[in-house]
Amino acid sequence: MGEKNDQRPGLEKAQRDIVMLGIATAAILLFVGIGGTVMPQVVRHLISGNVAPPDTALTNALLLNIALIIFGWRRYSDLRQEIEQRREAEEKANRLSQLDSLTGCFNRRSAIEKLMGAIASLGQPNDYAGFVMIDLDGFKEINDSNGHQAGDTVLLAVADRLKRLAPEGASVARLGGDEFAVILPIVGQDLTPVEEWVKTLVAEVAKPIEVEIGAIEVTISAGVAVQALPKPTDSLEGAARKLMHRADLAMYQSKKEGRNRYCWFDPAMEVEARLRREMESAIRKGLENGEFSPHYEQQIDLETGKLVGFEMLARWNSPEMGTVSPEIFIPVAESCGLIGPLSQSLIASALRDAQSWDPSLTLSVNISSMQLRDPWFPQKLLKLLLSSDFPAARLDVEISESCLHENLTAVQTMIVSLKNIGVRVSLDDFGTGFASLAQLRTLPFDRVKIDRSFVGELRRVAEAASDGTGADDQQEHIVNTLVSLGRGLQIPVTxxxxxxxxxxxxxxTMGEMKGQGYLYGKPEDAAAVLKRLTELDMLAERAAPINDDEQRRSA
Incomplete structure (x- = not known):
């Protein structure tokens, strides 16, 4: 209805113009008819003076016809000018509808049309239409740290570099946010020039970009896919969207491999994507059906050999897929936004299980980097603690060291918020290379956990020492250094x-610390833990009061 009302004034105006044109045409015809009678009479009257002047009514009609002709002509000229202005405005609006307002690149809709055109123009079976999907690495952090104005400057600089580097006949598009694309015409089967061009593109875009606050380095992840001449029965739009999807899969693969690189599409990526979709669906179903359960790995005081706590680990026993490794389902849950509900469900179960444990036993839980971005996570955790009536001081939240590299400010804020509700916070995977000494001194961690990759190598060192081969004991030095670093910072070590x-x-031999691993047994479900604690006489109802030294040691 709104669109019709907007068009109605223009329609009525056009109708009036048509009527006016008809009136002007009739006036011309009348002018010819009346003028043929009046004008000779006027001429004879002016020449001889004896001839009577023309009839007054006819003269007035002639003058009226002349006025109508002049008015009609002027209106016709105005109408022509208005039509030309409208045409130019429509062409401008059409151009703007095809372009991104910030960068001047083609927009997503135009990119699809350009790609359809490139596929349709393929003349030989050996020719290809290429599509390069480009995503800026860490652009959100650039916006958050430097402001949206700096972010816009980066987008403009990247767009200019893409346009400058694009081969002849290529089209550059901004698909939205920090996603760009290049449509490439490729002649012949040799894809080496495309490979060299993409390699140059990745290197050139990575050069520093000057903004008001200084230079910013931004890298890209790119995915490349090509399309040969489709079958006559195939839809052009379908072929274009399929090619874009394949380039998108290749781009995400380049991100998985470390960013600042490019990947070619491989059919295995589509298989992996299909399996991932099936896994996402199964995870959602598993959450609804309660298929995920917490298992617990023992934590031992190495000096006394006493059990001091458990680390909760996620386990999934799917009716369709069987036992699924956390290394498989946790990354999928993170990518599809289900890690938060999954983690909260497992923590809630673990808190209920731990209610029956001896009060000296602690519970450690890992949180994902995705949860660190949730400003409401501390409040959600506090709600779980209150609903289970579990003491916050017995809960230890473990944050992976890699999270410090992603967003140190967010991690610092999260640690303070968690400690404000009374829980302890540990640095997991300590030694993998992201945390600096300054960060450890700044961030108020209650404990650091040396990564198993270092600890596991100590067996090889011991074996080499026992057989006299004299193998390098570098790994032992690394672990000893990490332990000494924790001791120097007065942070307990696991x-x-x-x-x-x-x-x-x-x-x-390296000092006091806690430890965990398969030497003490594999992770167990709640029932097995309950049986173990019963045998150790470490259930809550049988627990004896603990003194300050025991509480300090368990922490």
Whole structure:
């Protein structure tokens, strides 16, 4: 209705113009008819003076006809000018509808049309239409840290570089946000020039970009896919969208491989994407059906050999897929936004299970980097603690060291918020290379956990020492250094990955610490833990009061 009302004034005006044109045409015809009678009479009257002047009514009619002709002509000229202005405005609006307002690149709709045109113009079976999907790495952090104005400057600079580097006949588009694309015409089967061009593109875009606050370095992840001449029965739009999807899969693969690079599409990526979609669906169904459960790995005081706590680990037993490894389903849950509900469900179950444990036992839980971006996570965790009546001081939240590299400010804010509700916070995977000494001094961690990749190598060092091969004991030095660093910062240490007594013996020589690993048994479900604690006489109803030294040691 609104569109019809907007068009009605113009329609009525056009109708009036048509009527006016008809009136002007009739006036011309009348002028010819009346003028043929009146004008000779006027001429004879002016020449001889004896001839009577023309009839007054006819003269007035002639003058009226002349006025109508003049008015009609002027209106016709105005109408022509108005039509020309409207045509130019429509062409401008059409151009603007095809372009991105910020960068001047083609927009997503135009990119699809350009790609359809490139596919349609393929003349030989050996020719290709290429599509390069480009995504800026870490653009959100650039916006958050430097402001949206700096973000716009980066987008403009990247767009200019893409336009400058684009081959002849290529089209550059901004698909939205920090996503760009290049449509490439490719002649012949040799794709080496395309490979070299994309390699140059990745390197050139990575050069620093000057903004008001200084230079910003931004990298890109690119995915490349090509399309040969489709079958006559195939839809051009369908072929274009399929090509875009394949380039998108290749781009995400380049992000998985470390960013600042490019990947070619491989059919295996579509298989992986299909399996991932099936996995996402199964995770959603599993959450609804309660298929996920917490398992618990023992944490031991290495000096006394006493059980001091458990780390909760996620386990999934799917009726369709069987037992699924956390290394498989957790990344999928993170990518599809289900890690938050999954983690909260597992933590809630673990808190209920831990209610029956001895009050000296602690519970450690890992949180995802995605949860660190949720400003409401501390409040959600506090709600779980209150609903389960579990003491916050017995809960230890573990944050992976890699999270410090992603957004240190967000991690610092999260740690303070978590400690404000009373829980302890540990740095997981300590030693993998992201945390600096300054960060450890600034961030108020209650504990650091040495990564199992270092601890596990201690067995090889012990074996080499026992057989006299004299193998390099670099790994032992690394672990000793990490332990000493924790001691120097007055932060307690936990060693992960203790798998045999040789590792345990080596760690005991390095000072007081907690440890966990398969030497003490594999992770167990709640029922097995309850049985173990019953045998150890460490259930809540049988627990004896603990003194301050025991509480300090368990922490």
């Amino acid at each position: 060693a992960e990955g203790i798998e045999d007594t040789s590792i345990l013996d080596t760690l005991r």
